[in-house]
Every structure is written in C-alpha cells, then in structure tokens.
Amino acid sequence: MTTTTTTRGGAWLIEEATEPIFTPERLTDEHRLIKQTADEFVDTEVRPALERLEQKDWALVRTLIRRSGELGLLGTDVPESLGGVELDKVSAIIVGESVGHTASFATTFGAQTGLAITPLLCFGSDELKAKYVPDLVSGAILGAYALSESGSGSDALGAKARATRQPDGSFVLNGEKMWITNGGFADLFIVFAKVDGEQFTAFVVERSFPGVSSGHEEHKLGLHGSSTTPLLLQDVKVPASHVIGEVGRGHKVAFNVLNYGRFKLAAMCSGGARGAIGEATAYAAQRRQFGQPIATFGAIRHKLGEMTIREYAVESMLYRTAGLIDGTLQGTHDSQETLEALEEFAIEASILKVAASEMLDFVLDENVQIHGGNGFVHDYPAERHYRDARVNRIFEGTNEINRLLIPGMLARRAVKGGLPLIPAARRLQDEILTPGLSESAGDGPFESERRIVSALKKVALMVLGTAMQTYGDTLSEQQEVLSTTADIIIDVYAADTALLRAAQSSSELQASAATVFVNDAAGRVEIAARTALAAMSEGDTLRTLLAALRRVLKVTPVNTVALRRAIADAATSQKGYPF
Numbered sequence: 001m002t003t004t005t006t007t008r009g010g011a012w013l014i015e016e017a018t019e020p021i022f023t024p025e026r027l028t029d030e031h032r033l034i035k036q037t038a039d040e041f042v043d044t045e046v047r048p049a050l051e052r053l054e055q056k057d058w059a060l061v062r063t064l065i066r067r068s069g070e071l072g073l074l075g076t077d078v079p080e081s082l083g084g085v086e087l088d089k090v091s092a093i094i095v096g097e098s099v100g101h102t103a104s105f106a107t108t109f110g111a112q113t114g115l116a117i118t119p120l121l122c123f124g125s126d127e128l129k130a131k132y133v134p135d136l137v138s139g140a141i142l143g144a145y146a147l148s149e150s151g152s153g154s155d156a157l158g159a160k161a162r163a164t165r166q167p168d169g170s171f172v173l174n175g176e177k178m179w180i181t182n183g184g185f186a187d188l189f190i191v192f193a194k195v196d197g198e199q200f201t202a203f204v205v206e207r208s209f210p211g212v213s214s215g216h217e218e219h220k221l222g223l224h225g226s227s228t229t230p231l232l233l234q235d236v237k238v239p240a241s242h243v244i245g246e247v248g249r250g251h252k253v254a255f256n257v258l259n260y261g262r263f264k265l266a267a268m269c270s271g272g273a274r275g276a277i278g279e280a281t282a283y284a285a286q287r288r289q290f291g292q293p294i295a296t297f298g299a300i301r302h303k304l305g306e307m308t309i310r311e312y313a314v315e316s317m318l319y320r321t322a323g324l325i326d327g328t329l330q331g332t333h334d335s336q337e338t339l340e341a342l343e344e345f346a347i348e349a350s351i352l353k354v355a356a357s358e359m360l361d362f363v364l365d366e367n368v369q370i371h372g373g374n375g376f377v378h379d380y381p382a383e384r385h386y387r388d389a390r391v392n393r394i395f396e397g398t399n400e401i402n403r404l405l406i407p408g409m410l411a412r413r414a415v416k417g418g419l420p421l422i423p424a425a426r427r428l429q430d431e432i433l434t435p436g437l438s439e440s441a442g443d444g445p446f447e448s449e450r451r452i453v454s455a456l457k458k459v460a461l462m463v464l465g466t467a468m469q470t471y472g473d474t475l476s477e478q479q480e481v482l483s484t485t486a487d488i489i490i491d492v493y494a495a496d497t498a499l500l501r502a503a504q505s506s507s508e509l510q511a512s513a514a515t516v517f518v519n520d521a522a523g524r525v526e527i528a529a530r531t532a533l534a535a536m537s538e539g540d541t542l543r544t545l546l547a548a549l550r551r552v553l554k555v556t557p558v559n560t561v562a563l564r565r566a567i568a569d570a571a572t573s574q575k576g577y578p579f
C-alpha cells in the first residue's frame with residue numbers, strides 16, 4: 001500500500017502540496033519486484049516475438065497473454081478472490097510502463113486489462129465477475145471492448161446498435177461496431193447497445209453466441225501486431241443476467257472505463273518514451289559523422305535533453321496521480337470506492353492522456369530524426385514506433401475531447417462547490433489586478449522555480465475564472481478558449497509535479513530537468529494566456545488583464561542550453577533515460 005497525501009482531484013491548482021508526492025524514487029520492494037517481473041517478461045518473451053506479431057500471429061498473442069496471466073501481470077489491481085494479485089494502482093502503472101514499448105502487444109494487453117476486466121470488475125454482478133474475471137485475469141480467455149461505431153466515435157452515446165427486450169427478459173442485439181481492438185480473436189466482448197433504441201446499456205457477449213462475427217482486419221498506419229476489426233451482431237440472443245450495471249446506465253460504465261483507460265494509456269506512453277530514449281542515445285553514441293559521434297553535436301544534445309525532460313514531467317505526473325488514487329483508496333478494492341476514486345481523479349487522467357500521448361509523439365519523431373535515413377527504413381525500429389504511436393492521440397477519447405473535458409470538469413466542480421475555485425479566482429483577481437504586488441524571489445533552493453509555478457497557477461485561475469465569468473452557461477461552446485485553457489492547466493500540473501519531485505530528491509540532474517521544464521512552461525503559458533484573454537475581452541479590460549499577466553509572469557530566463565546538455569550527456573553515458 002502506498003501512503004501519500006489524500007486530497008481532491010484538481011486541488012493542486014489552488015493549494016500548495018503539504019505532504020510529499022509519490023514518485024518513482026519511493027517504490028517499495030514489492031513494486032520493484034513487479035517491475036522486474038514485467039521487464040524480464042517483456043525483454044525475454046515479448047520483444048523477440050514482435051516481428052511475428054507484426055505478421056498477425058494471433059496464436060502467439062494468445063500464448064503471450066496467457067504468460068502475462070501466469071506472471072500475475074493481467075490482474076495487478078484485481079482482488080485475490082477473483083484471481084488477481086490485489087496490488088495498488090502504482091503497480092498497475094509499473095506494468096503498463098514495462099509493456100508500453102511493445103506498442104502492438106501493449107494495445108492487446110491494455111484492451112484485456114483496462115477495457116475488458118475493468119467494466120466487469122467495477123460494474124458487473126457477482127455472477128458475471130465470478131464467471132469471467134478469473135479467466136480474463138489468467139489469460140485463459142481474451143476480451144475486447146465494443147463501444148465505437150462507424151457513425152459514432154467521439155459521440156459514443158449516438159450508437160445505433162440496438163438491444164430489443166424479449167418477453168422472457170433477455171435481449172436480442174443487432175448492430176455493427178467498428179475498430180475493435182482484439183476483435184479478430186477475442187472470446188468475449190463488452191458491447192454497448194441501446195435497449196429498445198433508447199437506453200444506452202453495456203452487455204457481456206461471448207463470441208460463441210449465435211450471430212456474433214468479426215469483420216476483416218483493418219489496414220492500419222501502425223500497430224500491425226494488434227487486431228482491429230468490426231464486430232457484427234445479427235440477432236444475437238443475450239441473457240438478462242449479461243447486462244453490466246443497469247439498463248440505461250451504460251454511459252456510467254463507458255465513461256468510468258475511459259477514466260482508468262486514459263491513466264493506463266499514459267503509463268504505456270511513458271514506457272514507450274523511455275524505450276525510445278534508450279534507442280536514440282545508443283544510436284547517437286555510435287553513429288559518427290564529421291569524425292565524431294553525433295551525440296556530441298549541440299543540436300542532437302538539445303533533442304536528447306528535451307526528450308528526457310518531457311518524459312520526466314509525464315512520468316512524475318503519472319506516479320503522483322497513482323499515489324493520489326492509492327492514498328484515497330487506502331488499500332481497498334471495493335468496486336464502488338474504486339469508481340469514486342477514479343472519478344475524483346478524472347481531470348488528472350485526461351491531463352495525463354493528452355500530455356503523455358503528445359510527449360510520446362514528440363520523442364518518437366525526434367528518435368526518427370536522430371536516426372537520419374536509418375530512421376525512415378524498416379531495418380531500424382524507429383519508423384515502426386513512429387507509426388504505432390499515432391493512434392494514442394485518437395483512441396481513449398481524442399485529445400480534442402480530452403482537452404475540452406479538463407477545464408470543463410474543473411468549472412463544473414467549481415460551480416458545484418466541490419473545489420473552491422471561484423473564491424480563489426476572486427481573491428486572485430483582487431491581488432493580481434493591483435499594481436506593485438508582484439512577489440520577489442527568495443534565495444533558497446528552487447525558490448525562483450517555486451515562484452514561477454505559483455505564478456502559473458495564478459494565470460490558470462485568471463484565464464479559467466475570466467472564461468467562466470465571460471461565458472457562463474455557454475462556456476462549453478467556446479472550444480478554442482477551453483482548449484487553450486487546457487494547455488495552461490496541463491503545463492501547471494506538469495511543472496508543479498516535476499518541481500515537487502525534484503525538490504524531494506537530492507539529484508542535481510532532476511533539479512536541472514525540473515528547472516528547464518518550469519522555465520519553458522512559463523513561456524508557453526504566457527502565449528496561451530494572451531491568446532485566451534484576447535479572445536474573451538477587449539479595450540481597457542484586456543489591457544488591464546495583460547498588464548496583470550506580465551506582472552505575474554515576470555520570469556528571468558535560465559541557461560536551459562547548458563542544463564539540457566548536461567541531461568543529454570547523462571542519458572548518453574547511461575545509454576538511456578537517466579532517472
């Protein structure tokens with residue numbers, strides 16, 4: 001069990017952390033053991049199989065999933081009574097990071113653990129749990145999640161699949177689902193359909209039920225080693241006992257599963273980035289041009305440093321969030337309490353999904369660039385990683401949808417009183433709109449970075465508060481302002497967390513990573529805030545807000561070139577991510 005501060009989701013925006021956050025430096029022996037097990041499995045059994053998986057060797061996928069089950073990796077946070085290992089959420093992300101670099105296999109694995117097991121565990125009846133969860137956790141059967149349709153992806157509740165209620169209480173399902181991961185070989189599907197065309201509902205459907213079939217494999221940009229097919233349902237008779245949760249409450253199942261799925265996807269992106277940093281540093285150290293290793297060129301050191309820093313920020317948010325969820329759960333695996341904890345940290349899950357998937361795409365793009373021509377050909381894995389990762393910004397809720405959710409959820413909590421954002425924004429307005437009140441930096445360690453992070457929080461509150469005041473009930477229609485506000489909030493959580501982690505460690509390298517991240521976040525946030533404020537106000541009001549912004553965000557730049565070089569050199573000498 002992990003002990004960390006118990007707090008509310010989003011509270012970091014208005015409060016200073018009063019207790020240590022959970023970080024990778026605080027892993028317990030149990031965590032390290034599960035990491036070792038997962039890493040060894042991936043290195044010795046999955047990596048050597050990747051080429052065969054690319055050729056769609058589904059029998060091998062089944063074998064590897066069963067091996068994952070034998071090692072306890074499919075049920076880290078599943079109760080022992082259902083065949084799991086009953087560990088915490090930190091353990092779940094450790095495993096997610098380990099499998100992350102295998103992309104296609106990670107997608108199969110994620111669909112099994114996050115999308116098939118989670119809905120049964122959190123919403124299934126005792127009968128459904130007992131019937132299916134132990135076999136999913138052992139890897140004896142494979143699962144899939146069928147929410148999307150050709151006409152309803154982001155708008156999942158617009159599904160056309162229909163469940164017609166029968167006189168005996170059972171249902172007959174008809175419809176076609178699209179892009180179903182594990183679709184070609186799954187034994188069991190979590191299917192969403194509307195009862196009598198209206199009540200959105202989740203069902204468990206076995207492949208063996210008459211009328212269930214899979215369409216052809218999609219020809220995809222990447223993830224060739226992961227099955228993606230349509231799922232066809234033709235007069236499929238499903239017993240009444242196979243409803244997950246309640247009829248008409250399928251949205252609760254779908255959205256809560258996504259909350260957890262986003263968090264786990266971020267872990268896989270983090271693991272993928274760490275692997276790519278390893279490949280990039282090894283390549284840069286051995287590839288010589290102009291008589292010297294390319295790792296010695298400033299332009300390449302900049303890339304390696306920036307890749308490492310961005311992963312550091314994401315990894316820090318991931319472990320902090322896992323610690324917050326575990327702190328709330330205090331060791332319980334009760335499904336209701338788990339659901340509430342996941343819902344509490346839904347804002348952080350969306351932040352992590354966006355930040356991790358975009359960080360990974362940046363890292364993999366730079367990995368191709370560092371490999372030069374070799375980055376563009378099949379002989380090296382850089383091009384495959386680049387193609388495989390692109391979908392992370394599309395599934396589990398597109399990044400556009402997640403960006404809209406982040407400030408939207410914060411605003412809703414503020415209005416409902418769950419988070420005292422409105423009083424904080426009012427206090428802040430009085431404070432920052434009064435000239436001459438800018439804080440001066442002390443001279444302790446990280447003092448200047450702390451001041452910047454505190455300023456970033458003020459800017460986030462100023463922008464969100466102004467948006468809520470300006471648009472009121474119509475805020476959800478202002479997508480550009482919401483998305484820009486989300487970018488600010490993401491940078492705040494990342495900068496706050498990276499700094500807290502570095503301050504908790506005595507590592508000079510971590511201090512450098514946090515310093516660069518905080519410094520650069522200030523620049524990004526300033527531009528985003530100017531864009532948002534200019535869209536919401538004009539004339540004297542805008543001038544006053546911009547003057548306040550300049551006063552709050554008065555940042556003296558640090559020498560990030562030197563700090564990035566030091567981080568790049570550490571990564572190169574360690575042949576990988578140095579933290």
Ligand SMILES: Cc1cc2nc3c(=O)[nH]c(=O)nc-3n(C[C@H](O)[C@H](O)[C@H](O)COP(=O)(O)OP(=O)(O)OC[C@H]3O[C@@H](n4cnc5c(N)ncnc54)[C@H](O)[C@@H]3O)c2cc1C
Nearest residue numbers: 145146147148152153154179180181394395396398400401
């Ligand atoms: C490889 C792969 C595996 C997948 N696995 C599964 C799976 O296992 N199960 C499953 O159910 N689904 C799965 N999906 C489907 C995936 O979840 C959807 O593709 C995704 O939700 C986006 O839906 P869409 O493709 O219909 O895009 P659309 O919803 O049509 O979106 C198109 C664009 O419009 C934007 N957009 C849409 N609505 C809005 C809005 N309100 N405001 C602003 N912008 C908006 C989107 O952000 C996007 O940029 C998978 C997809 C892929 C490619």
